[in-house]
Amino acid sequence: MFVKDQDQVREVPLARPQSGEKVWIDVAQRDVDSIREAIQVLKWDNNLQSMLGAAHERAQLQYVGAVLVLTVLVPDQDHKMSVVDILLGPNVLVTVHQSPVPLLTLLAQELHDKPHLLDSAHYLLYEILERISDSFLEMMDHYEEEFDELEDSVLNGHDRAHDIFGLRHQLHRIRSVLADMRRIAARLSRRQFSASDGESDANIFVDVYDGFYHVMDNIDSLRDNLTGLVDLQLNQRSTRLNEIMKFLTIFSTIFLPLSFITGFFGMNLKSMPELGIPYGQEFTLLLMISVVVSMLWVFKRRHWL
Secondary structure (H helix, E strand, O other): OEEEEOOEEEEOOOOOOOOOOEEEEEEOOOOHHHHHHHHHHHOOOOHHHHHHHOOOOOOEEEEEOOEEEEEEEEEOOOOOEEEEEEEEEOOEEEEEEOOOOHHHHHHHHHOOOOHHHHOOHHHHHHHHHHHHHHHHHHHHHHHHHHHHHHHHHHHOOOOOHHHHHHHHHHHHHHHHHHHHHHHHHHHHHOOOOOHHHOOOOOOOHHHHHHHHHHHHHHHHHHHHHHHHHHHHHHHHHHHHHHHHHHHHHHHHHHHHHHHHHHHHOOOOOOOOHHHHOOOHHHHHHHHHHHHHHHHHHHHHHOOOO
């Protein structure tokens, strides 16, 4: 439990906050006993505990009395989503999560050097949401690098359709999460916090909304680029198929006059006419070679090869 009294932040055991103190309680590993103890100490509704224990796949916002309950999804280092429950009350913020969340760990380390982060509970909430927005931007940097690698690979002639559609699926899932997060930021931006919990006229959550909107815009742009990459992949497949058909057509065209010559002179019989003609067989072979060379020259001149 982090407590700010005047201009100093200190870490103390769990206890009921005194008047004027700003408090942040972080419950890791979803410790049921710690959650129950925190709710009892703060004298909040006991139904909050059952709400925190529910499994959530989407971000959401709801109120239980005077307590604002948020469920947010935070990208981790493996680009997966960690669920963090946030309870916001007068001068108190409680965060509950199962696995370690790097941005919360870093925020706890910075509180001693930056006590202004705990000027109010809703300002700390703003700081958490702003850092979540930044973490989504970092995730997008990773996906943009993956897109560049896919683009280079496709341009080099490799078939990466499976990877392209896999990336599109991931971006679709992230966009649905961001849509919920942006909706939450929009609702927070319309809420007027009391003067005891900070400046009521400073609507800082608009910045959070803009941050999530910016990330969603990046996702939409990247999805459009992936659509173009899919078209490029399909065009390359069609081009390769055309090259194969072109080769087979040329091969068949070359052997067509050769088949005519061999059939005309009856070269499949024992008494072939050219055997009775001086240099008949050599002349026939020379004729066949000349036809092949002439056809190849014509194909080359017309840029068919």
